[in-house]
Amino acid sequence: MVRRSSRSPAALDWELDLVAHLAEHDLRVPLTVPSADGRRHVDGVVVQEFLPGRPPVSDDDWRAVVDLLCRMHELTRGWPQRPGFASSRGLQQRDTGGDVDLSAMPPAAKAAVRKAWRRADTGEECAIHGDVGGGNVLVHRGVAGLIDWDESRVDLPLFDYAHLPFDVADDVVRAGVAWEAATCWLAEPEYAARRLDELHVLNMQ
DSSP states (O other), rough: EEEESSOOOHHHHHHHHHHHHHHHHHOOOBBBOOOOOOOOTTTEEEEBBOOOOOOOHHHHHHHHHHHHHHHHHHTTTTOOTTTTTTTTGGGGSEEEEEEGGGGGGGGGHHHHHHHHHHOOOOOOOOEESSOOOOGGGETTEEEEEEEOTTTOOOEGGGGGGTTTOOOHHHHHHHHHHHHHHHHTTTTSSSHHHHHHHHHHHHHHH
């Protein structure tokens, strides 16, 4: 599996260090294949081993995903923040971090996003995958694995559960929707606007 990352070398090293740490603890993640001279990435290109599996289709599959997430979050409490990124807590005090630039949002939208994050602010920060969905989950023999760690960062673990197909607390759903609106505001403005509209609807319920 080959991909090209637009992240800085430091941010990419952080991601690959995290994945290696999880692999050392027997979590199903794609191992990096180094170049001939031993580098893990060359001009943003990363080669990783194929991870067998299929998307989750049953409740048992999704429970396996939750098991994986719980282990990952437990293993990474106190993990340093990814270079150039910020958690939802950090973004209460600053405008930028990772793919988020709150200064680009209208003041009312920025306030709504921060409010959604504050309402869900509980627990200890840890490393999170940041994009847990059917396309990035592979289940093999009852064990879940995760690919595409491009959006990983240190944040509240709730963000990894916000879009799972279970009954999730309203505050967690709002926080996840707010994160998508903020991260996509510049890259995918139409999608971000729809997510912001969804956040407003959720706030009225």
